Amino acid sequence: xxxxxxxxAGKMFEYFGSFLRKGIFSVLSVGPVPDHIAFIMDGxxxxxxxxxxxxxxxHRCGYLALMNMLKYCYELGVKYVTIYAFSIDNFRRRPxxxxxxxxxxxxxxxxxxxxxxxxxxxxxxIYFLGSLKLLSKPVRLAAERAMVATSGNSKSVLSICLAYTxxxxxxxxxxxxxxxxxxxxxxxxxxGAGNGLxxxxxxxxxxxxxxxxxxxxxxxxYAAVTPDPDIIIRTSxxxxxxxxxxxxxxxCLLYAPAILWPEIGLWHLVWAVxxxxxxxxxxxxxxxxx
Amino acid sequence: xxxxxxxxxELSKVFELLQWVADIGVKSVCLYDPEGVLKKNxxxxxxxxxxxxxxxxxxxxxxxxxxxxxxxxFVSFEDGKEAVAKAANYLFVKHYAxxxxxxxxFTEPQMAEALGAIGSGGAEPDLLLIYxxxxxxxxxxxxxxxxxxxxxxxxxxxxxxxxxxxxxxxYTMVHQNYVTSSCGTSMMRKIDLTDAxxxxxxxxxxxxxxxxTKVKRYLLACMSN
Numbered sequence: 001x002x003x004x005x006x007x008x009a010g011k012m013f014e015y016f017g018s019f020l021r022k023g024i025f026s027v028l029s030v031g032p033v034p035d036h037i038a039f040i041m042d043g044x045x046x047x048x049x050x051x052x053x054x055x056x057x058x059h060r061c062g063y064l065a066l067m068n069m070l071k072y073c074y075e076l077g078v079k080y081v082t083i084y085a086f087s088i089d090n091f092r093r094r095p096x097x098x099x100x101x102x103x104x105x106x107x108x109x110x111x112x113x114x115x116x117x118x119x120x121x122x123x124x125x126i127y128f129l130g131s132l133k134l135l136s137k138p139v140r141l142a143a144e145r146a147m148v149a150t151s152g153n154s155k156s157v158l159s160i161c162l163a164y165t166x167x168x169x170x171x172x173x174x175x176x177x178x179x180x181x182x183x184x185x186x187x188x189x190x191x192g193a194g195n196g197l198x199x200x201x202x203x204x205x206x207x208x209x210x211x212x213x214x215x216x217x218x219x220x221x222y223a224a225v226t227p228d229p230d231i232i233i234r235t236s237x238x239x240x241x242x243x244x245x246x247x248x249x250x251x252c253l254l255y256a257p258a259i260l261w262p263e264i265g266l267w268h269l270v271w272a273v274x275x276x277x278x279x280x281x282x283x284x285x286x287x288x289x290x
Numbered sequence: 291x292x293x294x295x296x297x298x299x300e301l302s303k304v305f306e307l308l309q310w311v312a313d314i315g316v317k318s319v320c321l322y323d324p325e326g327v328l329k330k331n332x333x334x335x336x337x338x339x340x341x342x343x344x345x346x347x348x349x350x351x352x353x354x355x356x357x358x359x360x361x362x363x364f365v366s367f368e369d370g371k372e373a374v375a376k377a378a379n380y381l382f383v384k385h386y387a388x389x390x391x392x393x394x395x396f397t398e399p400q401m402a403e404a405l406g407a408i409g410s411g412g413a414e415p416d417l418l419l420i421y422x423x424x425x426x427x428x429x430x431x432x433x434x435x436x437x438x439x440x441x442x443x444x445x446x447x448x449x450x451x452x453x454x455x456x457x458x459x460x461y462t463m464v465h466q467n468y469v470t471s472s473c474g475t476s477m478m479r480k481i482d483l484t485d486a487x488x489x490x491x492x493x494x495x496x497x498x499x500x501x502x503t504k505v506k507r508y509l510l511a512c513m514s515n
Contacts, residue, residue, distance in 0.1 A: 166432060167436060170374060170401070171395070171396050171401055174378040174381060174396060177378055178381060178382045178385070178396075181386070182382075211379065211382070212375055212378040212379050212382060214372060216375075216378075217378060238464075239439050240437055240440060241436070242437060243436040246433075246436065247371070247432045249426075250370070250426075251428065251429070252426060253424060253425060253426055254425045254440060255425070279423065282424055283424065286426070286428060289324065290324065290367060
């Protein structure tokens with residue numbers, strides 16, 4: 001009986017919270033709403049230490065905070081969300097910690113693709129960005145299953161950066177461009193159309209012009225599936241990007257609240273969006289110029 | 291330093307900022323603005339630092355200038371994405387276009403070498419100060435921004451010596467949670483005796499600069515009375 005009352009009270013609280021959020025978001029929506037927000041979820045281990053929790057518990061609390069933030073973003077109308085889940089640099093941590101994090105990632109990927117999950121509720125398509133070949137087979141297969149399972153969703157996009165760094169992304173794009181140009185050149189050579197110089201395009205003056213341009217590189221970036229982010233939020237007050245979306249963040253607002261990731265809440269998102277709205281015309285002008 | 295291109299036209303402010311930075315003891319400054327205003331004004335900026343000696347590298351790419359112990363580098367938007375595209379072409383010509391395809395993947399040192407070969411190399415800054423209306427790096431070369439601490443200092447017109455010192459002081463307190471990067475540079479920072487001595491010098495300079503300003507104002511007030 002007490003449990004029933006407790007459940008009903010919980011539901012009422014949830015409805016009231018949802019109603020309040022709708023009000024706040026409708027006010028925010030009067031101004032420009034960011035299309036794409038990226039999160040660097042920093043501070044899980046410090047949170048666990050601060051609260052005297054067991055190893056790994058900080059990341060689980062961080063997952064709950066992530067689910068809330070995703071809900072708020074999609075309710076606000078943010079179409080694209082990108083999260084920095086695991087960097088290539090993180091493989092250098094203690095093996096037990098890496099193993100425990102990978103286990104949590106595997107568990108949560110399975111949760112995400114369940115029928116009743118938030119992902120299906122909000123029509124979210126999931127992408128995994130990064131050098132997935134560095135992941136263990138179970139995690140890699142789970143990631144591929146999640147991408148296939150959500151490929152029919154089209155309302156919003158969640159990009160999860162796993163085994164990712166910007167420098168690896170740029171190198172990968174350069175490699176892919178070179179392979180593409182090699183294949184094009186080889187095809188021309190085999191048709192007999194080339195003269196050994198097909199790899200460098202010549203212009204009317206006889207000078208060679210570069211065959212790889214910025215657009216080619218951008219086509220091969222892991223993050224080519226989404227537009228450039230409007231805001232990058234890094235928690236725990238750290239002011240560096242740690243090799244995250246460096247190519248894509250040229251005209252992006254960087255927001256670094258001092259709270260740890262599991263402590264992030266609605267008001268931090270609201271504040272970030274207000275800051276974005278305040279600087280919108282400046283950032284839009286800079287985007288046009290570049 | 292990233293400076294908004296419109297604000298970078300205020301060269302007197304840029305001179306003052308560089309003077310402060312040189313006085314604090316910084317050895318190398320990379321000046322970036324997206325439209326290349328600072329690059330176009332390299333001559334007046336370098337002439338201001340009258341004992342500037344053009345290094346050999348500057349003769350090649352026109353970017354580097356050394357004054358006493360301060361090296362100035364001038365960078366713009368084209369040294370970012372466009373430079374990576376040029377480096378990609380360099381790597382393609384080196385590893386593919388001779389008719390044979392090399393099977394191994396490109397590495398970060400190879401990329402760094404390619405960027406250096408096309409004249410867009412350079413060290414990764416430890417600290418990036420943004421002078422402009424927004425906390426946004428405005429396209430600073432991505433390859434050089436990986437683990438750089440980014441601090442927004444506000445508009446250039448309202449810059450202050452105290453904020454600059456505070457930003458540098460805060461930087462010295464930062465701890466980064468990873469060991470050797472693939473470039474072979476150790477990125478662990480901790481306070482040691484050298485850092486502690488630098489912090490004390492910075493604080494003393496700040497104290498005396500502040501006292502000097504207050505004494506000047508007091509004397510001016512006395513003279514006007």
